[in-house]
Amino acid sequence: MRGVRVRYDYWVVRYVPDPVRGEFVNIGIIAGKGDDWSFRRVGSLSRASRLGGAASHTDSFVKRIEDAIASRLDAVQALIPGTPSPSFGRGEIEDLRVRMNNLVQLSDSKPVLANTAREAADLAFELMIVDSDTxxxxxxxxxxxxxxxxxxxxxxxxxxxxxxxxxxxxxxxxxxxxxxxxxxxxxxxxxxxxxxxxxxxxxxxxxxxxxxxxxxxxxxxxxxxxxxxxxxxxxxxxxxxxxxxxxxxxxxxxxxxxxxxxxxxxxxxxxxxxxxxxxxxxxxxxxxxxxx
Known part of the structure; x- marks a missing residue:
């Protein structure tokens, strides 16, 4: 039968170099419900790394910023199950959101209608993220x-x-x-x-x-x-x-x-x-x- 869109929740992953200034760049999306989850991240971290310092900073400094962000994105991605997992769900994402309060943070959840978690992540990504060259x-x-x-x-x-x-x-x-x-x-x-x-x-x-x-x-x-x-x-x-x-x-x-x-x-x-x-x-x- 034809798929009927249902509610999924998504969280925006943000790079926040200075919480006091309140500046951030959206760099990823977590979307899912039940045992269906998906994670999509930007292909380029150039926009985020530019936010981390003045234009006069060296390439090596910018590269260190990108590496720091990438390592945190890798850690987030490792938490999202590639196969159905009854031990993973909204509670784990909300717990992660509370604990992530430094360089990389999670937004509050928002709803989106989709057929799958992958589609939900794609829709939210299109709406919330500019992926630089890609x-x-x-x-x-x-x-x-x-x-x-x-x-x-x-x-x-x-x-x-x-x-x-x-x-x-x-x-x-x-x-x-x-x-x-x-x-x-x-x-x-x-x-x-x-x-x-x-x-x-x-x-x-x-x-x-x-x-x-x-x-x-x-x-x-x-x-x-x-x-x-x-x-x-x-x-x-x-x-x-x-x-x-x-x-x-x-x-x-x-x-x-x-x-x-x-x-x-x-x-x-x-x-x-x-x-x-x-x-x-x-x-x-x-x-x-x-x-x-």
Whole structure:
């Protein structure tokens, strides 16, 4: 059945160099409820480290600030369970919020409606955080995801067959999937990538990790699942789409060419975001063919 959004709570992780001045930079989001939790952090700490001192400070001083913030973010991330944990919940986050009163702090909780903790974290991140160099990428990616979601929702015959923000797994290896179309098995997987960003290092890491999992899937097949629910088979020959926003820099162009070569070798169709609605038409055709 079509997912119904429910209430999740989220907490903003803040860097506060001087509590007396009251200045801060938002650097992460914790979101969750029950046994479904997610943590998302900024890809760059440059904005936060600049807040920590005057422009005349040396690069090594700024680097020490970034390292101090990063170590605290690592500690927070280590507390968020990657798998359902009955011993972790809102009480642990509130206890952490009370104890974190120095360099890195947690805000009071706020509600957000979402289908999963990951989606809740993404929505709160978009609303509350500027991620410096990766911000353009995040915002353009979000626009394309929303465009595709609306396109699927306009097709009544597809609505009950579309899964959003699920996980594709091959053995213990997992990766996130933006959209999947399935009935008894998965017929189509689609992931959105944004290349209109100045710094492609974070994007490069994400794509290579995703491609690695897709390579395993092409050999052995896999499963598509949402946390705590039974998985659906992903055949090795499933249709896979990489929806992309075009690059706007030379670095982005180079990274796009590398990504496109990898996708070609993996049998992944590269589709420009301007043509993303063709995925919806193909999904309808695949479902019709499977039922005939």
């Amino acid at each position: 911000d353009v990428q995040h915002r353009s990616r979000t626009r394309v995801v929303q465009k595709l979601r609306h396109a699927f929702e306009l097709r009544p015959e597809l609505v009950d067959h579309v899964a959003r923000f699920h996980v594709a797994a091959v053995g213990p290896q997992e990766t996130g999937i933006d959209f999947a179309v399935r009935d008894g098995v998965v017929h189509q997987l689609s992931q959105v990538w944004a290349f209109d960003v100045k710094d492609t290092r974070h994007l490069q890491t994400q794509i290579r990790a995703w491609n690695y999992l897709i390579g395993l899937l092409r050999i052995d097949g896999g499963t598509l699942a949402k946390k705590g629910r039974p998985g659906v088979e992903i055949p090795s020959r499933v249709e896979i789409n990489a929806v992309f926003t075009p690059p706007t820099t030379a670095d982005g162009e180079r990274e796009f060419e590398v990504a496109r070569d990898g996708w070609r070798r993996l049998g992944v169709e590269a589709i420009a975001s301007s043509d993303s609605e063709s995925i919806v038409d193909e999904a309808a055709r695949l479902l019709t063919a499977s039922s005939s």
